[in-house]
Amino acid sequence: MKIEFWMxxxxxxxxxxxxxxxxxxxxxxxxxFQSQVIPDIKNAxxxxxxxxxxxxxxxxxxxxxxxxxxxxxxxxxxxxxSVAFAQQLxxxxxxxxxxxxxxxxxxxxxxxxxxxRANQKISLSxxxxxxxxxRLFFVEQLYRAFSILRKEPYHNx
Amino acid sequence: MKIEFWMxxxxxxxxxxxxxxxxxxxxxxxxxFQSQVIPDIKNAxxxxxxxxxxxxxxxxxxxxxxxxxxxxxxxxxxxxxSVAFAQQLxxxxxxxxxxxxxxxxxxxxxxxxxxxRANQKISLSxxxxxxxxxRLFFVEQLYRAFSILRKEPYHNx
Numbered sequence: 001m002k003i004e005f006w007m008x009x010x011x012x013x014x015x016x017x018x019x020x021x022x023x024x025x026x027x028x029x030x031x032x033f034q035s036q037v038i039p040d041i042k043n044a045x046x047x048x049x050x051x052x053x054x055x056x057x058x059x060x061x062x063x064x065x066x067x068x069x070x071x072x073x074x075x076x077x078x079x080x081x082s083v084a085f086a087q088q089l090x091x092x093x094x095x096x097x098x099x100x101x102x103x104x105x106x107x108x109x110x111x112x113x114x115x116x117r118a119n120q121k122i123s124l125s126x127x128x129x130x131x132x133x134x135r136l137f138f139v140e141q142l143y144r145a146f147s148i149l150r151k152e153p154y155h156n157x
Numbered sequence: 158m159k160i161e162f163w164m165x166x167x168x169x170x171x172x173x174x175x176x177x178x179x180x181x182x183x184x185x186x187x188x189x190f191q192s193q194v195i196p197d198i199k200n201a202x203x204x205x206x207x208x209x210x211x212x213x214x215x216x217x218x219x220x221x222x223x224x225x226x227x228x229x230x231x232x233x234x235x236x237x238x239s240v241a242f243a244q245q246l247x248x249x250x251x252x253x254x255x256x257x258x259x260x261x262x263x264x265x266x267x268x269x270x271x272x273x274r275a276n277q278k279i280s281l282s283x284x285x286x287x288x289x290x291x292r293l294f295f296v297e298q299l300y301r302a303f304s305i306l307r308k309e310p311y312h313n314x
Binding site: 013014015016018019022079080081082085124125126127128129130133136137140141144 | 170171172173175176179236237238239242281282283284285286287290293294297298301
């Protein structure tokens with residue numbers, strides 16, 4: 001089992017490029033883990049939102065294998081407490097040898113084709129956060145989930 | 158009306174010291190805003206959690222005026238969508254000239270005395286996040302709330 005974390009578009013905030021790897025590195029203590037940025041679509045600024053979502057969606061689908069288990073981080077997804085999320089993660093890890101892919105979309109969200117392909121949708125909060133900041137929230141939460149499963153103290157450092 | 162943002166204890170993560178001020182600065186475009194760190198209690202490491210919470214609580218209460226409207230950012234609080242949070246904020250701002258204080262506690266949360274003094278409790282997520290990272294989530298969300306109230310586009314930069 002391997003966890004991958006995909007996100008659409010480079011982040012323009014240096015503090016996120018600093019913060020996210022702190023937790024990514026911690027996660028690799030527990031499981032093979034890799035993150036990748038799906039490159040920004042060219043000429044995105046001159047493109048209607050619907051078309052941009054479509055193109056981003058195609059780029060995502062092109063990268064997926066049939067067996068991948070795809071989880072969208074999506075406002076419309078199911079919300080969990082941290083402990084419930086850890087238990088859900090444990091279930092995924094037990095039941096399959098597939099790649100487990102967590103995906104954060106671009107500024108306009110996911111295309112219909114990506115929704116149709118997804119195996120699960122998870123929401124981190126009822127609130128809307130920037131799709132860039134959510135990267136940080138997610139890696140901290142994934143790290144926390146492993147620390148919960150291993151019964152390790154993670155004292156809100 | 159003035160908004161203050163209080164948090165217990167210095168952050169040890171440089172990326173947070175970089176990220177939080179980005180949004181704080183944006184908030185000051187809309188309203189007088191000030192953040193302050195309530196200093197760590199001395200010898201905290203050798204103190205039982207309950208005693209530490211008590212001492213932190215006392216330091217908080219000492220800083221409050223009777224008229225302050227105190228909102229705890231607390232897992233047990235009410236959760237809002239970003240739009241609902243903006244509307245709630247609008248209500249607060251309309252109805253009073255008091256200081257509106259948002260407070261993030263220390264690693265062990267709030268003392269009973271602080272809970273008793275609070276006017277409102279708000280939860281940013283069902284998930285537990287580190288009490289340091291939540292600072293970043295909150296300032297982004299407060300900035301987003303003003304951009305919603307002013308009907309300004311805030312395109313998940």
